[in-house]
Amino acid sequence: QSALTQPPSASGSPGQSVTISCTGTNSDVGGYNYVSWYQQHPGKAPKLMIYEVTKRPSGVPDRFSGSKSGNTASLTVSGLQAEDEADYYCTSYAGSNNLVFGGGTKLTVL
């Protein structure tokens, strides 16, 4: 049950796009279309942003999108806004009823 690999940090200016990667193996990210992304502001609970790789819950802006290629999933935030500054975590089903998270990426809006 090794953690998925995310870059520790990412940044972009308002209005720009930024992509956060989440790399696993063919036993987790690559093996299932069950990748979710969560946004967490300091001191707050996580919020579901993307599930099943590309699906967006109602209420989440369409500036947030997800994708996957092989063992790497990605979260893209388009049209960056100040309120997007937060920590982002990916998670994937890893078989045998296990769920594994990434280490998290701190997104800074410059």
Place this chain on the structure above:
Amino acid sequence: EVQLVESGGGLVQPGGSLRLSCAASGFSFSSHWMYWVRQAPGKGLEWVANIKQDGSETYYVDSVKGRFTISRDNAKNSLYLQMNSLRAEDTAVYYCAKLRLWSYYAMDVWGQGTTVTVSS
């Protein structure tokens, strides 16, 4: 309003026990898989355990197997986490979360968390 409220956290000595509770409201609790996820200070999220709607299936991360027990009482709309043989590395904020209906492993509602500190 859909809500999850955790309680039961606190300071406990290594080797001690603690029971966390999570009170659910605003949704059909008995229809959802439920999860516990924790976050050590300054660290990332870690799945701890989950439980099926009727409590017939439970799953745990390897590091807590044999020490933690997840359970639920659908009549009381409540989720629990019994934590025994606690270690310093169990120190974390513990969140309960519900699985989004008709989805795979997507937790769409989270509580505010309860803090567990294991220290002598």
